[in-house]
Amino acid sequence: MNLSSWIIRVIDLFYFPPVSSILPRQVFRYAVCGGANVLFGWGCYFLIYNYLIDKQLLDLGLVVLSPHVAAMLLTFPITFFLGFWLNRQVAFRRSPVPHGVQLLRYALSVAGSVVVNYLCLKFFVEVCAIWATPSQMLASCITTVYSFLAAKYFTFRHAAAE
Incomplete structure (x- = not known):
């Protein structure tokens, strides 16, 4: 049994009423995969912000990044590839669209997510004066919607439900 099949079996253990009467299985798997990726991303963000960047400005020569934005940018590639893999192999595994096309579509939808996340993060930290990690959590919740x-109607739109 491969990793994606194992993950599906574990997720499906929790697919019972009342959840199964409300959400289609594909939506449930997407929500669990997305939630796991978000939680993992929050953990990465916390570790990068507090220990790797150490809450300091990151001077790249041409530009200086605030620590909360630098942590977001360093967390991004990790959650990007993990999210694509989980979507492709667990939530939308019956999509007939070739992997390369899906990756391009996923990159476009994630680019939109990055913009939404960035704007929310800047707003929560710099306007609302909320600490960086809770701000990232709030931004992630908004970005998830x-x-x-984007995944359902663009990236994996032709995926048949399992």
Whole structure:
């Protein structure tokens, strides 16, 4: 049994009423995969912000990044590839669209997510004066709604439900 099949079996253990009467299995798998990726991303963000960047400005020569934005940018590639793999192999595994096309579509939808996340993070930290990690959590919640709609209606739109 491969890793994706094992993950599906574990997720499906929790697919019972009342959840199964409300959500289609594919939506449930997407939500669990997305939630796991978000939690993992929050953990990465916390570790990068507090220990790797150490809450300091990151001077790249041409530009200086605030620590909360630098942590977001360093967390991004990790969650990007993990999210694509989980979507492709667990949530939308019956999509007839070739992997390369899906990756391009996923990159476009994630680019939109990055913009939404960036704007929310800047707003929460710099306007609302909320600490960086809770701000990232709030931004992630808002971004998740956009991300689900983009995956369902753009990236993996031809995926048959399992």
